[in-house]
Amino acid sequence: xxxxxxxxxxxxxxxxxxxxxxxxxxxxxxxxxxxxxxxxxxxxxxxxxxxxxxxxxxxxxxxxxxxxxxxxxxxxxxxxxxxxxxxxxxxxxxxxxxxxxxxxxxxxxxxxxxxxxxxxxxxxxxxxxxxxxxxxxxxxxxxxxxxxxxxxxxxxxxxxxxxxxxxxxxxxxxxxxxxxxxxxxxxxxxxxxxxxxxxxxxxxxxxxxxxxxxxxxxxxxxxxxxxxxxxxxxxxxxxxxxxxxxxxxxxxxxxxxxxxxxxxxxxxxxxxxxxxxxxxxxxxxxxxxxxxxxxxxxxxxxxxxxxxxxxxxxxxxxxxxxxxxxxxxxxx
Amino acid sequence: xxxxxxxxxxxxxxxxxxxxxxxxxxxxxxxxxxxxxxxxxxxxxxxxxxxxxxxxxxxxxxxxxxxxxxxxxxxxxxxxxxxxxxxxxxxxxxxxxxxxxxxxxxxxxxxxxxxxxxxxxxxxxxxxxxxxxxxxxxxxxxxxxxxxxxxxxxxxxxxxxxxxxxxxxxxxxxxxxxxxxxxxxxxxxxxxxxxxxxxxxxxxxxxxxxxxxxxxxxxxxxxxxxxxxxxxxx
Amino acid sequence: xxxxxxxxxxxxxxxxxxxxxxxxxxxxxxxxxxxxxxxxxxxxxxxxxxxxxxxxxxxxxxxxxxxxxxxxxxxxxxxxxxxxxxxxxxxxxxxxxxxxxxxxxxxxxxxxxxxxxxxxxxxxxxxxxxxxxxxxxxxxxxxxxxxxxxxxxxxxxxxxxxxxxxxxxxxxxxxxxxxxxxxxxxxxxxxxxxxxxxxxxxxxxxxxxxxxxxxxxxxxxxxxxxxxxxxxxxxxxxxxxxxxxxxxxxxxxxxxxxxxxxxxxxxxxxxxxxxxxxxxxxxxxxxxxxxxxxxxxxxxxxxxxxxxxxxxxxxxxxxxxxxxxxxxxxxxxxxxxxxxxxxxxxxxxxxxxxxxxxxxxxxxxxxxxxxxxxxxxxxxxxxxxxxxxxxxxxxxxxxxxxxxxxxxxxxxxxxxxxxxxxxxxxxxxx
Numbered sequence: 001x002x003x004x005x006x007x008x009x010x011x012x013x014x015x016x017x018x019x020x021x022x023x024x025x026x027x028x029x030x031x032x033x034x035x036x037x038x039x040x041x042x043x044x045x046x047x048x049x050x051x052x053x054x055x056x057x058x059x060x061x062x063x064x065x066x067x068x069x070x071x072x073x074x075x076x077x078x079x080x081x082x083x084x085x086x087x088x089x090x091x092x093x094x095x096x097x098x099x100x101x102x103x104x105x106x107x108x109x110x111x112x113x114x115x116x117x118x119x120x121x122x123x124x125x126x127x128x129x130x131x132x133x134x135x136x137x138x139x140x141x142x143x144x145x146x147x148x149x150x151x152x153x154x155x156x157x158x159x160x161x162x163x164x165x166x167x168x169x170x171x172x173x174x175x176x177x178x179x180x181x182x183x184x185x186x187x188x189x190x191x192x193x194x195x196x197x198x199x200x201x202x203x204x205x206x207x208x209x210x211x212x213x214x215x216x217x218x219x220x221x222x223x224x225x226x227x228x229x230x231x232x233x234x235x236x237x238x239x240x241x242x243x244x245x246x247x248x249x250x251x252x253x254x255x256x257x258x259x260x261x262x263x264x265x266x267x268x269x270x271x272x273x274x275x276x277x278x279x280x281x282x283x284x285x286x287x288x289x290x291x292x293x294x295x296x297x298x299x300x301x302x303x304x305x306x307x308x309x310x311x312x313x314x315x316x317x318x319x320x321x322x323x324x325x326x327x328x329x330x331x332x
Numbered sequence: 333x334x335x336x337x338x339x340x341x342x343x344x345x346x347x348x349x350x351x352x353x354x355x356x357x358x359x360x361x362x363x364x365x366x367x368x369x370x371x372x373x374x375x376x377x378x379x380x381x382x383x384x385x386x387x388x389x390x391x392x393x394x395x396x397x398x399x400x401x402x403x404x405x406x407x408x409x410x411x412x413x414x415x416x417x418x419x420x421x422x423x424x425x426x427x428x429x430x431x432x433x434x435x436x437x438x439x440x441x442x443x444x445x446x447x448x449x450x451x452x453x454x455x456x457x458x459x460x461x462x463x464x465x466x467x468x469x470x471x472x473x474x475x476x477x478x479x480x481x482x483x484x485x486x487x488x489x490x491x492x493x494x495x496x497x498x499x500x501x502x503x504x505x506x507x508x509x510x511x512x513x514x515x516x517x518x519x520x521x522x523x524x525x526x527x528x529x530x531x532x533x534x535x536x537x538x539x540x541x542x543x544x545x546x547x548x549x550x551x552x553x554x555x556x557x558x559x560x561x562x563x564x565x566x
Numbered sequence: 567x568x569x570x571x572x573x574x575x576x577x578x579x580x581x582x583x584x585x586x587x588x589x590x591x592x593x594x595x596x597x598x599x600x601x602x603x604x605x606x607x608x609x610x611x612x613x614x615x616x617x618x619x620x621x622x623x624x625x626x627x628x629x630x631x632x633x634x635x636x637x638x639x640x641x642x643x644x645x646x647x648x649x650x651x652x653x654x655x656x657x658x659x660x661x662x663x664x665x666x667x668x669x670x671x672x673x674x675x676x677x678x679x680x681x682x683x684x685x686x687x688x689x690x691x692x693x694x695x696x697x698x699x700x701x702x703x704x705x706x707x708x709x710x711x712x713x714x715x716x717x718x719x720x721x722x723x724x725x726x727x728x729x730x731x732x733x734x735x736x737x738x739x740x741x742x743x744x745x746x747x748x749x750x751x752x753x754x755x756x757x758x759x760x761x762x763x764x765x766x767x768x769x770x771x772x773x774x775x776x777x778x779x780x781x782x783x784x785x786x787x788x789x790x791x792x793x794x795x796x797x798x799x800x801x802x803x804x805x806x807x808x809x810x811x812x813x814x815x816x817x818x819x820x821x822x823x824x825x826x827x828x829x830x831x832x833x834x835x836x837x838x839x840x841x842x843x844x845x846x847x848x849x850x851x852x853x854x855x856x857x858x859x860x861x862x863x864x865x866x867x868x869x870x871x872x873x874x875x876x877x878x879x880x881x882x883x884x885x886x887x888x889x890x891x892x893x894x895x896x897x898x899x900x901x902x903x904x905x906x907x908x909x910x911x912x913x914x915x916x917x918x919x920x921x922x923x924x925x926x927x928x929x930x931x932x933x934x935x936x937x938x939x940x941x942x943x944x945x946x947x948x949x950x951x952x953x954x955x956x957x958x959x960x961x962x963x964x965x966x967x968x969x970x971x972x973x974x975x976x977x978x979x980x981x982x983x984x985x986x987x988x989x990x991x992x993x994x995x996x
Contacts, residue, residue, distance in 0.1 A: 201404050
């Protein structure tokens with residue numbers, strides 16, 4: 001029983017949280033890819049930027065004495081998301097739209113997004129320094145414990161309040177997105193444009209509007225993901241680069257352009273990473289007598305330092321086996 | 333007044349022009365058919381009307397309004413609709429969603445237009461919740477045309493609607509075109525199946541090298557031995 | 567003379583003036599150091615130019631290749647660690663190597679299982695099992711080996727061979743890695759390749775950082791030898807510090823510069839010849855080229871490997887010059903993006919453009935450090951004057967300015983000179 005609790009704490013909870021973060025980031029990437037046809041490398045930095053905006057707002061709230069039953073990070077989240085969305089629109093107008101107008105190739109846009117990444121990174125580090133920040137410098141994280149003694153466990157199932165809220169927020173957002181894409185006129189127009197941009201234009205769909213909506217959604221979700229990651233771990237300027245790879249992997253695995261695929265991919269990679277660095281020795285120890293080898297120390301599939309490689313390996317396998325992804329998105 | 337009028341239109345995709353002074357005019361009740369050899373500028377004329385390429389000189393008038401180089405999302409509300417030759421359905425969306433996209437520019441309730449389209453294309457109604465990509469070529473063409481009709485156009489542009497279809501579907505498509513025209517929609521159609529198409533045409537235009545070669549009613553062109561010899565395969 | 571050539575000459579002349587200016591402003595020792603490093607970066611940029619400019623391949627894992635090049639030259643040229651060779655270390659490593667080979671053969675056998683009639687889902691299962699067994703067996707040998715080496719001898723040490731051999735070895739190993747990566751990834755579209763190379767670079771970085779038994783990881787390896795006499799050697803012969811620096815660095819520059827020059831000659835000849843034309847045809851329209859019977863993937867693999875060799879050698883040159891191998895010092899910004907800026911601004915597809923871009927951007931990059939500190943220092947003085955207090959962490963923050971400037975340069979270049987300052991000359995005879 002204790003082993004199961006350990007598993008739930010370390011894998012189920014952690015995997016769900018990580019999967020949520022990856023999923024929200026991957027949705028933005030996949031939508032931008034489907035509609036604008038380029039890999040938005042700067043997405044990781046958009047997440048970091050969103051996280052920092054939320055951080056500043058939360059600090060302002062704390063200074064103004066505003067607080068609530070949930071961490072201030074969550075309270076300011078809607079505002080931060082709106083701000084990030086506006087910035088995303090601005091970035092497109094300044095850097096990507098001019099190139100698109102000239103008929104730039106996707107690769108050129110990728111390089112442009114790298115330029116944007118560097119600029120955002122530089123600015124963030126400039127203003128905030130390189131140190132790590134936490135949302136919880138002034139308020140503690142509430143930890144929720146579920147006593148499991150009634151099932152024979154000696155330890156409680158624990159997770160933090162931010163983690164619970166994160167999962168709730170993710171579910172709400174994903175459901176809202178689903179409704180938007182499947183029921184609303186604009187959402188369907190987005191899907192149409194992702195499917196066949198030329199035909200969408202010929203049908204009279206206002207492609208400029210769809211592009212704007214795409215950036216708004218991508219920006220808002222990126223902010224959400226970045227803030228959640230910062231709430232879960234801590235806020236560093238390096239956040240971005242480490243996360244670009246898993247997010248792109250999630251988007252590609254799920255099928256580029258398929259929002260639902262991005263969600264699935266995000267959770268797949270989140271759980272894969274968590275399982276890979278999980279210490280299986282704890283689970284296996286009670287069965288030691290039946291096992292042919294001795295359990296010493298920790299057994300994990302992949303040492304923690306190589307966590308990043310898990311996403312990458314999954315990506316390579318998927319690219320080799322099924323390049324269009326789980327949900328059959330855009331192909332080579 | 334002419335529904336649509338191209339006057340000495342010159343244009344292309346950048347670089348050498350493909351259209352070298354094309355003149356086309358049809359009235360609201362016409363079925364206009366454009367035929368000619370490959371590279372004559374047939375599809376290009378349609379694309380010029382729909383703002384999909386650059387018109388460098390000449391005018392295009394729709395009900396008197398100049399529309400050269402206007403963007404599609406302005407043209408659809410005006411009453412034009414275009415069915416491209418290839419990739420003319422949203423394959424990942426259901427048939428009904430495809431039709432809904434056709435009505436994107438409409439702000440009113442389009443339920444009766446939807447009913448009308450389903451009436452005209454029963455197979456589409458049957459498969460309305462299926463993804464358009466799973467349909468056969470002929471059925472897809474119906475979805476494509478249905479999509480274009482959803483915006484209640486006054487002029488329907490069709491680019492080789494019978495391309496790649498089996499003979500049975502070719503006849504069906506042309507009959508459908510006639511029906512649409514009778515319902516009050518002007519038709520301008522590019523066709524490779526020249527003889528069959530001209531049989532329905534009230535106005536025919538034979539293009540070659542981006543210019544007009546012969547103009548007349550469909551019947552006249554079929555009967556003309558010169559046209560028949562050069563362009564209709566004798 | 568065509569306007570393009572005049573422009574190129576003008577730009578190069580301006581570059582020379584800039585370098586002289588740096589020499590006057592920052593001193594000759596600084597400038598010589600800058601020139602050596604610029605030469606190394608030029609080589610790396612030329613390598614990337616082959617991959618991107620000729621082949622249209624998006625290599626974003628330059629950092630990883632540089633690290634491998636550096637690790638190789640360290641391994642080859644660092645003095646022999648007797649403690650290692652005297653211990654059981656070599657034998658344990660040998661066993662791990664055998665385990666690896668056995669595992670590799672196992673996987674190879676599984677992949678060929680269809681020859682004995684095992685196909686489809688069964689074969690895939692077999693391959694997965696083979697991989698799993700190989701992984702477990704290898705880990706069972708290598709883990710105790712590495713623990714032992716780290717405990718007994720610190721790390722495997724070097725082979726004490728000449729530095730230039732180390733560079734060449736680096737190039738070779740990187741070529742091997744590039745070959746494997748290319749085989750797996752080259753069928754994919756360009757942006758996928760970008761992600762793939764980033765991932766591989768990160769994996770390489772994680773491996774090198776953590777394989778303390780091989781590279782000493784974050785404990786670093788130093789001092790690493792030069793191919794020419796060090797300043798200390800000249801000083802020992804009685805020269806003063808200043809001249810010693812100049813002579814020593816000058817010597818190093820001659821070696822590096824000679825390599826760059828040789829590579830330039832080879833590249834220019836290859837570019838103009840049939841191989842170069844074919845590569846560019848593939849880059850511009852690989853569908854058409856494929857339908858003409860050219861084996862596109864094989865050619866792309868060629869280009870990828872060739873470019874990687876240059877990158878590996880450049881990485882070795884940098885590490886030898888710095889005399890220290892520190893895996894922690896590699897940053898994607900310095901070692902991947904910087905190179906990309908070099909060829910985008912310089913002119914992708916044009917060797918002279920890549921060379922120009924490398925030197926120019928490197929000078930700008932280096933100068934931005936003192937300039938940024940100057941700028942921030944004066945702002946900080948002003949702000950403390952005004953009563954807002956000095957800017958904290960000014961050192962690290964002003965350095966971040968470089969990152970911003972780099973991004974800005976990319977954006978401006980793409981907007982106003984998308985093909986670079988010395989762009990590829992359009993071939994009139996197609």
